[in-house]
Amino acid sequence: MPSKTDRHTHDAIIVGAGFGGMGAAIALRRLGIDDLVILEREDDLGGTWHVNRYPGLAVDIPSATYSYSFEPNPSWSRLYAPGAELKAYCDHVATKYDLRKHMRFGVVVEGARWDEEKQHWIVNLHDGETLTAHYLLTATGFLSQPKMPEIPGIETFDGTVVHTTKWDHELDLTGRRAAVIGTGATAVQLIPEIAPKVAELTVFQRTAIWVTPKSDGPVPKALQTLYARAPITQRIARGIGSGILEVIMVAGVLKYRRFKAFNSMAERVAKKHMARQVRDPETRRKLTPDYSFGCKRPTFSNDYFPTFNQPHVHLETTPIARVEPDAIVTDHGVRHEIDTLVLATGFNLWDTNFPAIEVIGRDGRNLGKWWRENRFQAYEGITVPEFPNFFSLNSPYSYSGLSYFTTIESQMKHMTRLLKAMRRQGASQFEVTEEANAEFLARMKDNLDDSVFTLGSCSTARSYYFNQHGEATLLRPTSTLGAFREAARFPISDYALS
Numbered sequence: 101m102p103s104k105t106d107r108h109t110h111d112a113i114i115v116g117a118g119f120g121g122m123g124a125a126i127a128l129r130r131l132g133i134d135d136l137v138i139l140e141r142e143d144d145l146g147g148t149w150h151v152n153r154y155p156g157l158a159v160d161i162p163s164a165t166y167s168y169s170f171e172p173n174p175s176w177s178r179l180y181a182p183g184a185e186l187k188a189y190c191d192h193v194a195t196k197y198d199l200r201k202h203m204r205f206g207v208v209v210e211g212a213r214w215d216e217e218k219q220h221w222i223v224n225l226h227d228g229e230t231l232t233a234h235y236l237l238t239a240t241g242f243l244s245q246p247k248m249p250e251i252p253g254i255e256t257f258d259g260t261v262v263h264t265t266k267w268d269h270e271l272d273l274t275g276r277r278a279a280v281i282g283t284g285a286t287a288v289q290l291i292p293e294i295a296p297k298v299a300e301l302t303v304f305q306r307t308a309i310w311v312t313p314k315s316d317g318p319v320p321k322a323l324q325t326l327y328a329r330a331p332i333t334q335r336i337a338r339g340i341g342s343g344i345l346e347v348i349m350v351a352g353v354l355k356y357r358r359f360k361a362f363n364s365m366a367e368r369v370a371k372k373h374m375a376r377q378v379r380d381p382e383t384r385r386k387l388t389p390d391y392s393f394g395c396k397r398p399t400f401s402n403d404y405f406p407t408f409n410q411p412h413v414h415l416e417t418t419p420i421a422r423v424e425p426d427a428i429v430t431d432h433g434v435r436h437e438i439d440t441l442v443l444a445t446g447f448n449l450w451d452t453n454f455p456a457i458e459v460i461g462r463d464g465r466n467l468g469k470w471w472r473e474n475r476f477q478a479y480e481g482i483t484v485p486e487f488p489n490f491f492s493l494n495s496p497y498s499y500s501g502l503s504y505f506t507t508i509e510s511q512m513k514h515m516t517r518l519l520k521a522m523r524r525q526g527a528s529q530f531e532v533t534e535e536a537n538a539e540f541l542a543r544m545k546d547n548l549d550d551s552v553f554t555l556g557s558c559s560t561a562r563s564y565y566f567n568q569h570g571e572a573t574l575l576r577p578t579s580t581l582g583a584f585r586e587a588a589r590f591p592i593s594d595y596a597l598s
């Protein structure tokens with residue numbers, strides 16, 4: 101296709117049409133910034149909730165909390181809504197806030213470069229097209245680059261291979277001899293769903309996961325009606341959900357030094373849950389993590405553990421040596437003959453997702469290269485020195501709390517405060533100062549000293565919270581209230597406005 105250049109400079113280009121990109125678009129439009137283009141590589145909006153369609157997909161944060169606070173949905177069918185309802189909610193938000201007209205689907209962004217002379221961002225698309233904009237926002241998600249395991253011989257497998265992000269709804273698992281590689285939050289939802297269908301199921305676990313009970317259930321019609329008629333009641337439910345998550349996050353993970361007992365209690369709850377649900381002591385031993393609760397994202401389920409009581413479900417913890425056309429062979433030489441291989445192997449964050457596209461700022465600074473050579477960092481988890489007019493929504497230290505909506509909404513606040521200040525000062529360009537960025541990074545590193553990541557026993561967790569240098573630079577080590585407060589009150593002088 102011949103390369104095209106859109107000569108019009110847009111107000112903003114947002115990369116990603118998931119909840120993060122949509123939240124950013126809503127914040128910009130509220131400020132009257134509405135010449136927006138939202139570029140999405142998939143064929144529809146929704147990010148995670150469009151891509152992930154595996155059996156059992158559901159949110160594992162209470163739905164009243166896992167949604168925009170300004171757009172409550174009284175009709176969630178369960179306390180933890182199934183994936184299809186999340187996708188429908190995304191569609192509803194896009195329609196209500198008139199975002200679809202800004203979206204372009206099936207558009208792969210190659211990279212973006214700040215043009216110092218023209219003072220705008222140049223965004224290059226895979227097909228050679230070029231777009232320009234005053235502001236660039238990347239909302240490419242944390243878990244958006246699927247990880248394919250590098251196992252010798254995997255390419256020689258003759259049967260069906262499916263990654264959980266590419267689920268094929270035509271795939272009939274009835275009577276199959278299947279294997280699942282991976283035991284993260286995705287596998288915990290998927291395994292109980294597919295176990296009843298298959299003839300044999302072997303689960304290959306490299307690292308066990310902490311699983312606590314899930315207090316789920318249908319939301320009664322009467323409660324849905326109450327939420328619709330008196331939205332304050334759903335706000336209260338949201339507040340309770342957020343409070344519980346905050347206690348888990350702050351007391352169990354971030355303030356481990358002070359609340360170690362809370363962390364140990366969470367481990368005891370998970371172990372008791374397993375003891376009640378798994379009959380075989382050897383299986384229980386294998387399913388018990390050997391790292392502190394919170395080093396790796398824990399999950400919630402009532403039907404994962406009992407699956408391992410079924411005679412046709414096997415838990416294999418010996419490392420995989422290789423894959424053959426009809427089997428997985430372990431390091432001990434045991435062959436598990438299979439015809440279907442399910443890869444619940446998660447996502448690659450630190451090699452391919454920070455950032456998910458190439459971003460070149462002032463003086464040719466390459467964001468990914470700079471992060472790798474100078475530590476992963478971003479002021480308030482959203483802006484970076486030498487990258488003018490750029491909001492990096494999925495940055496180191498940006499993920500605040502357990503519900504992604506806490507992150508999204510505090511970032512919306514931060515953007516709004518900054519852009520309003522620019523308007524007041526008649527400025528057209530922002531750039532965070534080196535000093536403010538360095539102070540934030542130093543504070544986050546100090547805060548991490550109190551967390552389970554530093555004080556707990558995390559070396560065997562293989563947690564994606566840690567980057568390739570062994571630093572836990574994904575989660576923001578402050579309370580969510582603290583994150584909101586700072587988003588609303590950060591000193592404007594932390595930015596150079598011009």
Ligand code: NAP
Nearest residue numbers: 158159160249282283284285286306307397444445446562
């Ligand atoms: P994940 O937590 O990264 O788990 C991937 C699993 O695959 C791990 O058990 C990993 O083992 C295993 N694995 C990867 N490569 C392997 C290899 N070469 N050999 C053997 N095992 C390998 O990914 P996920 O389960 O997709 O979950 C990612 C995140 O998505 C969750 O933490 C959560 O934040 C989110 N999620 C949320 C929901 C929800 O309901 N809201 C549902 C699902 C997922 P190691 O641990 O040993 O690396």
